[in-house]
Amino acid sequence: MTVKELTSSPSLATLYPKAVLGGLRKAAGDTLPDTEYVRGGVTVDPAHLAAYNRVCGFRLTDDLPATYPHVLAFPLQMALMTQPDFPFPLLGMVHIANRITQHRPVRLDEKFTLRVRAENLRPHDKGTQFDVISELAPELDATGTPVWTDVSTYLHRGPGSGGSSAKKTELAPPAPSAVWPVPGNIGRRYAEVSGDRNPIHLHKLTARAFGFRSAIAHGMWTKARCLAAFEGRLPDAYTVDVRFQLPVFLPAKVAFTTWRTGENGWSFELWHARKPKPHLRGTITA
Structure with a gap:
């Protein structure tokens, strides 16, 4: 594997034009690059963490939410997927699933090494899917053992495997534990803290250019x-695994449903507030 050492976070201002230009090309090849991006000396800006927590609904603490390191890894993911040897154009890819494992609480005052790579190219009934793996390890740990791992699964639409789609079944009736309004500007607010x-x-106008109403x-x-709705109920080490379903068109009102699965687990869903249509389905396991 080729390891590319980075001394700073890749510039998203540079990578987005590359992604747009890359969107003009067709998919090429059926092999993921054997490359890993590595950045050491990663630290967390307390002000940025606080802004992220406010946008996503987390409390302000010195422990990072399990989803926060994803935004630290995002520029490395972009750098990997906009390289000429990446087989698929970044624009048009669909983020269909995400699994995060936190092996212990991750603290604000720690210094980390980030690693990002792509693997597990495989067929999907609607095209081709693959995983982007991101790992966070403390710099003081000489073994490099990750304390946090993120597996983001992406779909490149195209000729599929020919298999039939799995039957979509509801995990539970949409009896909400809570109903949340989602403001029309949440995409811009999250973009500010995530870089996405x-x-x-x-x-609305830029979304319509890509076929969304x-x-x-x-x-x-x-x-x-x-x-964030589980804060105060989660163990120190857990995995939160979700599959993204239907998009949340902004502004919106969504219904959140959750229930226990076993002694230490949870299942949850995010629904359209007025229709039995799921936006997201997930599990939390200790």
């Missing part, structure tokens, strides 16, 4: 908002 300025999230909420914001 995909135009489908920013404004209005801007849609970021999937990772919906995951973070759901996770």
Whole structure:
């Protein structure tokens, strides 16, 4: 594997034009690059963490929400997926699932090494899917053992595997534990703290250019908002695994449903508040 050492976070202002230009090309090849991006000396800006927590609904503490390191890894993910040897254009890819494992609480005052790579290219009934793996390890740990791992699964639409889609079944009736209003500007607010300025999230006009009737909420914001609802009930080490379903068109009102699964687990769903249509389904396991 080729390891690319970075001394600073890649510039998203540079990477977005590359993503737009890359969107003009066709998918090429069926092999993911054997490359890992590594950045040491990663620290957390307390003001940025506080802004993220406010946008996503977390309390202000010195422990990072399990979803927060995803925004630290995002520039490295972008750098990887906008390289010429990446087989798929970044624009048009769909984030279909995300699994985060926190092995212990991650503290604001720690210094980390980030690693990002792509692997597990495989067929999907609607095209081709693959995983982008992000890992966070404390710099003081000589073993490099991750304390946090993120697996983001992306779909490149195209000729599929020919298999039938799994039957969509409801995990529970949409009897909400809570109903949340989602403001029309949440895409722009989350873009400010995450760096993810995909135009489908920013404004109705830019979203329409990509076939959406209005801007849609970021999937990772919906995951973070759901996770924030569990604060005070989570163990020190756990995995939160979600599959993204239907987009949340902004502004919106969503219903949150959760129930126990076993002694230490939870399942949860985010629904359209007036229709039995799921936006997200997830589990939390200790």
